[in-house]
Amino acid sequence: MKLSATDLCLSVDGVDHLKNVTATFLPGRLHTVIGRTMAGKTTLLRVLAGLQGVDSGSLTREGADFLKTPVWRRDTAMVYQQFINYPHLNVFDNVAFPLRRAGLSRGEIQRRVRQSLASVGLAGFERRKPSQLSGGQQQRVAVARAVARGTGILLLDEPLANLDYKLREQLRDEFKTLFSDQGDTVVIYTTTEPAEAMMLGDVVLVMHEGQILQTGTPQEVFERPATTTVASIINDPPMNIFAGRIEGGQVTVAGFQATHVSAHLADLSDGAYQFGLRATDVSLASAGVEGEVTFVEISGSETFVHVAVGDTPFVVQIEGIHDIALGDLVKLRLRPDRLFAFDQKGTLVRPPSSDLISHDLASVEGR
Structure with missing residues (x-):
């Protein structure tokens, strides 16, 4: 009953x-x-x-x-x-x-x-x-x-x-x-x-x-x-949430240079948004926006790197154990096709394609 x-x-x-x-x-x-x-x-x-x-x-x-x-x-x-x-x-x-x-x-x-x-x-x-x-x-x-x-x-x-x-x-x-x-x-x-x-x-x-x-x-x-709160709770580590704008077919987030809007965000109105990105969709790269490492956490075969880009914190989840120290300057690259868009109040307005994130769910359930 x-x-x-x-x-x-x-x-x-x-x-x-x-x-x-x-x-x-x-x-x-x-x-x-x-x-x-x-x-x-x-x-x-x-x-x-x-x-x-x-x-x-x-x-x-x-x-x-x-x-x-x-x-x-x-x-x-x-x-x-x-x-x-x-x-x-x-x-x-x-x-x-x-x-x-x-x-x-x-x-x-x-x-x-x-x-x-x-x-x-x-x-x-x-x-x-x-x-x-x-x-x-x-x-x-x-x-x-x-x-x-x-x-x-x-x-x-x-x-x-x-x-x-x-x-x-x-x-x-x-x-x-x-x-x-x-x-x-x-x-x-x-x-x-x-x-x-x-x-x-x-x-x-x-x-x-x-x-x-x-x-x-x-x-x-x-x-x-x-909401952004749900997105943080349901992800481990919590989803990266940061401010950004869509303007004239381009998106700027957390100081990252403007790039073309990904297809799933293309019909959103210009303006300010909150964006979400899982730690697995942020990577260390040779080119990108620069940030400072504030914390490094090794968990089994994965490394969680906490990076401050100005006043915006990011967590990057990468496979393996890496020689990264506090205070190191690193460059980050985001996956625009994986961005979640939330309004200013934190309510979801557009998720990425379901096809892209179904694999992520299978990975989480298998952990």
């Missing part, structure tokens, strides 16, 4: 934690809510679970007022960022605990526990205590306990955030399979990681400062970010 939120508002000490949040969560689909820290993601899950009230708005499940439904009747399971297991119980009993509380038969408990442990790759671990498990295995126990309950709503609050990168990547692949097989369950998964949101989600909700800024499929949100 679908879960519908309409204009949910919650303010604490004058700070908006939720602001007119409206969303529909459908059964059988995995919804990823992506946003930076303090975006309101955990607050939203707590409201859906009945652990937090709201100032105004409505929450319904198939027409029934869910806000007035007691927590114990909401048919909801929640997995937290910091995994929670009972240290004195073994793995089997940890997963079985809510099933016994629900009064299920011994045979049914056995079946559900073994099935859920197998689904998270923990078959054979039934007699171990949590202290005998790795962090990733303990998180899987928490997930298995939630899955075993067979609830109508499954909430996961950044369940991989406290794990190392490689383990997070492994579990993300496993979760994609696990959560795509939840039948009529509404699954909502929060994250700060764009790649995680893109890979896991059937539906992506972009959240910022208590508001949902955009909802759509991963492809829709990635190819057509509604």
Whole structure:
């Protein structure tokens, strides 16, 4: 049964934690809510679970007022960022605990526990205590306990955030399979990681400062970010956003020399715009506008070079490890066919061709 939120508002000490949040969560689909820290993601899950009230708005499940439904009747399971297991119980009993509380038969408990442990790759671990498990295995126990309950709503609050990168990547692949097989369950998964949101989600909700800024499929949100804020949140590193102008068939951006307007921008009116460009579409070159290196970050087999062109910061993502030092003067080249055009208020007016950026989305999902 679908879960519908309409204009949910919650303010604490004058700070908006939720602001007119409206969303529909459908059964059988995995919804990823992506946003930076303090975006309101955990607050939203707590409201859906009945652990937090709201100032105004409505929450319904198939027409029934869910806000007035007691927590114990909401048919909801929640997995937290910091995994929670009972240290004195073994793995089997940890997963079985809510099933016994629900009064299920011994045979049914056995079946559900073994099935859920197998689904998270923990078959054979039934007699171990949590202290005998790795962090990733303990998180899987928490997930298995939630899955075993067979609830109508499954909430996961950044369940991989406290794990190392490689383990997070492994579990993300496993979760994609696990959560795509939840039948009529509404699954909502929060994250700060764009790649995680893109890979896991059937539906992506972009959240910022208590508001949902955009909802759509991963492809829709990635190819057509509604605002500059969405474009920054949904890209890692955040999309480069900078001022520019279109004038007489030419475009000037961030001090770069005027060039012919790319075909996808050709019919836009002359005037001032904000432009966006992903870090992979800016490159170091022998000719281009000059800037100063302000920071260099090496991440695995990639290097992120932060460059200041006057007052405008750019991030360049390049393959491999490069000998670039702070203070170096480098030249940048932009790809005009990859420019996103936003108006002065930050609303998208023209994205690049979908054909060009579909490959980018595949690359993000594969990271």
